[in-house]
Amino acid sequence: MEEYGTDRVKVFLAGDPLAGYFVERKDLHAACLIRAARRRGIDGPRLDAVTDCEGEPWLRLGLDDKVAYFKQGRLIVGPPGVGREDCRHINGMLVPVTNHKQVSKDLFTILGFPVPEGRLFRAENEEDAIAYCRGLGGPICIKSNGRGKGTDVFPNLSEEAHWRRAFRQVTARGRVVLVERSWAGAAVRFHYIHPRVAGVRMDLPANVDGDGVSTIGQLIQAKNMEKVRRTGHVPIAIDDDLMFHLERLGLGLDHVPPEGVRLFLRSVSNGYRGGDGINCRDLLHPSYVEKIEGLCNAIAGLRVTAVDTKILDPTAPAADGNYVVLEANSSPGMVPFHFPWQGEPQDVAGALMDALLLPDWAAPAPIVA
Structure with a gap:
């Protein structure tokens, strides 16, 4: 567990062997859900790990009216006692819609929401x-x-x-x-668990702060050590995309940024690309949460998603011209909400467990062959 041996994650795991098992296999998302389940009295044989045909671990949750399997943000459900092969994605037939970005945008437009x-x-x-x-x-x-x-x-x-x-x-x-x-503006992600938004965060692109002495490559190495310690999440990878971005700026890894200058290393804002997640609840105008809840609740059968937006002025009320909806994700991760780079944690895993425990929230129809 050395790669994930961060102070915050060690405290979070609190000697939980099952959560540690998933962290060792790089699924801190499942560990978050395990901790949420234990806090709600789900333990023993109702909470365990199973592997698929490729040996990949899934978290299994045996609930009163359903069984749920979870891996890396992907949640599938079925009738009590069935195996993973007899379960369906929590969003059912909506998964192909969210996986197709243009189809998603067409749907958002029909529902009256602005898109690029x-x-x-x-x-x-x-x-x-x-x-x-x-x-x-x-x-x-x-x-x-x-x-x-x-x-x-x-x-x-x-x-x-x-x-x-x-x-x-x-x-x-x-x-x-x-x-x-x-679109310019802040990249804001809304984590929706029917019928409410459970988490809101602003994502900054991967970045480093210059000290006037260290090269970009050295600053990335130092930032990655800090990211692992504080967030347990994905560090900044030096890949073709990052080098393309630096090339557009006329820079290389040996460039020394001036002291106090923040240098963004990518254009895209995403935690999986080494970005920084910030709890922006206090900054964001409440009308955006209302808008996103209205959007998601208008889509029948949508239970869990992350909606990505760009907002020119997050403090101003939601209005056409100030924001657009970019896309939705049917299997969103939870780690950046629980371990933000900045701000207080948001208990998205707890909100998901509370929803799963509701008898009418995700009771699936029997799988028909």
């Missing part, structure tokens, strides 16, 4: 995509239509050479690319 203007393009239609970028004007976001965790997302691109490079990088791993207008 954009279109889908296939790999063989690069020239059409570049022409569309020119027509949009201003910064462009080019991203995968299906991948999550901030992978293959390139916002704030203003030069044609960068549009082409991002387009080709996305199509190298998939044939469909979403090209849309890039």
Whole structure:
């Protein structure tokens, strides 16, 4: 457990062998749910670990009217006593909708919520995509239509050479690319557990603070040690995306940022990409929580999701022109809410356990072969 041997995580685990088992296998999300279950009296044979055909661990929760299996944010449920193969995702048939970013945006538009203007393009239609970028004007976001965790997302691109490079990088791993207008403002994620928003956080892109002496590479190493100690979450990886971003800034890993200067290392704001999660409840105008709850509650059968937004002024009331809804995620993680870089923890796992214990919240229909 050395990789996750942080002060905060050690205190959180409090000698819990099952939670430690999942942390050792890099699933701190499941450990959060285990602690929430124990606080609610779920223990013994009702709380255990099972493995799938690839040997990957799933947390099993045996509840009175259902069984639930959980791994890395993915929650599936079934009738009492059945195995994982006889369960379905908590969001049922909505999963393909949330996995398809343009379809999600179309749904949000139908429901009356603002989204960035954009279109889908296939790999063989690069020239059409570049022409569309020119027509949009201003910064462009080019991203995968299906991948999550901030992978293959390139916002704030203003030069044609960068549009082409991002387009080709996305199509190298998939044939469909979403090209849309890039929005400025704060990246705010709302973790929704039907019928309420259980957590709100603002995500900053991976960053380091210059000291006038250390190189970017040295600052990343020091920041990663601090991130593991404080958050137990994903550190900043020095990968092609990070180097692409530095290249756009005319910098390299050997550059020494001036003292007091914060340098952002990516354009995308995502904890899985080394970003910093901040509890922004006190900053955010309450109308945004109301808006997102209204959006999610309008989608029948949606039980758990994370809704990503961009907000120009989080302190101002929600209004068209001040925010857009980017996408939703059917299997959102919980770690950045429980172990934020800044601010108080938010008990998203506890809210999920409270919901699972409700008899009418997620009682699934029998699986029909």
